[in-house]
Amino acid sequence: MTTYQPMKNLVNEGERMKKRILVCDDEESIRLLLNESLQDTYEVVEAANGRDALRLATKEHFDLIIMDIKMPSVHGLEAIERIRQRSDNIPIVICSAYRAMEDDIIVKTSNVAAFLVKPIDIKALKAKIFELIGD
Amino acid sequence: MAYSKRGLHIASPSYIVALLYLLTNLVLYFIPETKFSRPVITFAVFLTDVVAISLAIYFTQGMQTDFYLIYFLIIFIASVGQNIRGSIFIAIVASVLYGWLLVRSNPGISILDSAILIRVPFLFIVSLISIYWATTMRRQLKSKQELEEFAHKLEDKVARITAKETELRRYSETVINSVASGVIAVKGDGTITTVNPEAARVLGTTQDNLVDRKIGTVQGLDTLWQKMKKAIDNNKPFERLQVSITNAEDKLVPLGLSVSPMTSSDARFTGCVAILRDLSEVKALEQKLKHAERLSYLGKMASWVAHEIRNPLTAIDGFSQLLTHTSDKEKMKTFSTEIHKGTMRINHIIEDILTFARTKTQVKSGAVNLSKLMKEITANISGAKIFMKGDEDRIVTGEDESLKSLFLNIIHNSIDAMDKDPKLVIEFRESNKWVVTEFTDNGKGISKDDLKNLFTPFFTTKSRGTGLGLAIVKKIVDDHNGKLEIDSEEGKGTTCRVFLPKARKS
Numbered sequence: 001m002t003t004y005q006p007m008k009n010l011v012n013e014g015e016r017m018k019k020r021i022l023v024c025d026d027e028e029s030i031r032l033l034l035n036e037s038l039q040d041t042y043e044v045v046e047a048a049n050g051r052d053a054l055r056l057a058t059k060e061h062f063d064l065i066i067m068d069i070k071m072p073s074v075h076g077l078e079a080i081e082r083i084r085q086r087s088d089n090i091p092i093v094i095c096s097a098y099r100a101m102e103d104d105i106i107v108k109t110s111n112v113a114a115f116l117v118k119p120i121d122i123k124a125l126k127a128k129i130f131e132l133i134g135d
Numbered sequence: 136m137a138y139s140k141r142g143l144h145i146a147s148p149s150y151i152v153a154l155l156y157l158l159t160n161l162v163l164y165f166i167p168e169t170k171f172s173r174p175v176i177t178f179a180v181f182l183t184d185v186v187a188i189s190l191a192i193y194f195t196q197g198m199q200t201d202f203y204l205i206y207f208l209i210i211f212i213a214s215v216g217q218n219i220r221g222s223i224f225i226a227i228v229a230s231v232l233y234g235w236l237l238v239r240s241n242p243g244i245s246i247l248d249s250a251i252l253i254r255v256p257f258l259f260i261v262s263l264i265s266i267y268w269a270t271t272m273r274r275q276l277k278s279k280q281e282l283e284e285f286a287h288k289l290e291d292k293v294a295r296i297t298a299k300e301t302e303l304r305r306y307s308e309t310v311i312n313s314v315a316s317g318v319i320a321v322k323g324d325g326t327i328t329t330v331n332p333e334a335a336r337v338l339g340t341t342q343d344n345l346v347d348r349k350i351g352t353v354q355g356l357d358t359l360w361q362k363m364k365k366a367i368d369n370n371k372p373f374e375r376l377q378v379s380i381t382n383a384e385d386k387l388v389p390l391g392l393s394v395s396p397m398t399s400s401d402a403r404f405t406g407c408v409a410i411l412r413d414l415s416e417v418k419a420l421e422q423k424l425k426h427a428e429r430l431s432y433l434g435k436m437a438s439w440v441a442h443e444i445r446n447p448l449t450a451i452d453g454f455s456q457l458l459t460h461t462s463d464k465e466k467m468k469t470f471s472t473e474i475h476k477g478t479m480r481i482n483h484i485i486e487d488i489l490t491f492a493r494t495k496t497q498v499k500s501g502a503v504n505l506s507k508l509m510k511e512i513t514a515n516i517s518g519a520k521i522f523m524k525g526d527e528d529r530i531v532t533g534e535d536e537s538l539k540s541l542f543l544n545i546i547h548n549s550i551d552a553m554d555k556d557p558k559l560v561i562e563f564r565e566s567n568k569w570v571v572t573e574f575t576d577n578g579k580g581i582s583k584d585d586l587k588n589l590f591t592p593f594f595t596t597k598s599r600g601t602g603l604g605l606a607i608v609k610k611i612v613d614d615h616n617g618k619l620e621i622d623s624e625e626g627k628g629t630t631c632r633v634f635l636p637k638a639r640k641s
Contacts, residue, residue, distance in 0.1 A: 027450070029446075029450035029477060033450055033457070033473070036454075036470075037453065037457060097441060097443075097449070098438055098441045100438070117445075119449040119452040120449055120452075123456075
């Protein structure tokens with residue numbers, strides 16, 4: 001019994017040590033999908049628009065951000081730019097349904113880690129995230 | 136003594152007189168006219184002549200000399216060349232000089248002597264007769280000249296008027312021929328009087344082929360003649376008509392047409408003039424523009440479809456991947472619900488595209504009871520309190536499926552715009568021509584910038600909007616030959632009025 005105690009603590013500590021990912025997408029289904037796909041390995045926090053994402057990114061610590069581009073209130077690319085003004089090193093993965101030419105320019109200047117076009121392959125997404133931040 | 140027996144000697148007084156006479160005449164002749172006027176000079180010449188003859192008579196000493204006759208010659212010439220006063224004066228001078236010579240050579244001669252009594256008055260008689268004759272001649276000459284002058288003037292005037300008339304005709308011909316539009320004028324009976332080159336070109340023939348023909352007998356011009364006849368009969372112009380004709384080259388030409396009746400007091404000029412404008416190029420441009428618009432829509436639509444469909448597709452694909460890796464019943468249920476939601480969303484997008492793409496020809500028209508239709512629609516609507524006013528039978532001409540889609544789109548837009556205490560008032564009204572359906576919500580309203588793009592396809596302010604809703608609304612209203620009005624104030628709400636044509640009572 002006593003041997004289990006520290007083990008349990010260790011597991012709890014391991015859970016506490018889960019890396020945190022901020023998922024920002026205006027589509028509820030997409031947020032749910034990403035949450036369901038990643039929650040086993042990471043702690044997932046959802047934001048429904050760019051403004052919420054900005055607020056959360058300022059207040060809390062995240063290891064990675066997954067961001068949609070076309071969103072109401074604050075547009076994804078604007079949100080990325082403003083996040084970059086504060087933190088230069090947080091990896092950002094864009095996950096968008098459409099890649100326009102003007103997106104590319106901003107992607108290049110904003111140091112985006114990856115641009116995934118929907119529909120995304122869950123396995124590929126997980127692999128990319130693992131490559132960027134481990135687990 | 137009739138003549139000097141000695142004849143004429145060089146140094147004789149007669150010779151000197153003759154020489155003097157010649158010299159004075161020459162001098163007088165060469166006096167420039169600028170110094171004295173011509174009558175004065177000729178008067179001086181005649182005066183000199185008279186004096187010279189008197190001297191000649193004096194020196195020849197003979198009352199019987201024939202030099203006396205030369206007086207007549209001078210008086211005669213003077214009266215031809217001079218006016219009355221001049222020649223009478225010459226006659227007086229001549230008679231005085233002659234009288235003096237008579238008296239001097241025959242001292243004591245009586246005034247009643249035949250030499251004085253006959254010869255002196257004779258000078259005056261010759262003078263008067265020749266004056267009379269010269270005046271008459273001069274008058275005749277003058278009137279002849281005047282007549283000739285008048286004839287000349289008349290000729291000039293006629294020539295000028297003819298030239299002017301020709302020029303005017305040429306000018307108006309040039310004007311008509313230079314008009315970029317086609318011009319055709321006909322008499323009341325339809326005989327073509329004027330055609331300009333552009334009209335001939337549009338009609339696919341030549342001007343000569345058309346002039347003097349009856350317009351109704353020219354291929355393709357029967358429609359035009361009907362309009363012209365109507366304009367003549369009603370004495371009323373028609374403007375900006377659009378007709379299509381098949382011209383002499385069997386080409387279908389769309390025409391812009393204005394027809395005006397011609398009226399004048401002279402029946403010869405009554406008729407009608409038509410102005411034709413070839414709209415082929417305009418139509419082609421319109422077609423091109425429409426094509427470009429369609430392409431631009433297509434481009435927008437492609438990116439829009441990519442974006443709109445890939446989101447639910449991501450969900451469907453992702454959840455089906457997750458589904459294979461879970462055995463949790465609850466999760467399985469959630470995932471399959473999400474897959475279903477994604478499919479429904481894609482279907483909704485396809486429906487919208489189809490409605491938007493449907494052409495007007497596919498709209499079948501019939502009588503539709505709007506208030507009944509609205510009750511059916513609102514029965515399944517939740518999300519707002521709906522109040523209906525004036526909902527007795529309101530019958531319009533239209534297609535019920537399209538109208539259903541129209542109203543559903545408006546109602547959903549209103550509901551999406553309302554946050555707290557959503558309230559939608561639907562009111563029906565009627566005017567002579569229209570049935571008006573007015574939707575008033577208490578939502579957030581539309582900003583001025585967004586109002587401009589309200590009907591632009593694929594434009595949306597909603598996160599889940601397709602951007603087609605109001606474009607569809609506009610299209611359906613247009614297809615029904617209706618009108619759409621939207622009033623909105625940000626923060627207060629929006630009123631949307633749909634005008635649909637009232638059904639004709641049969």
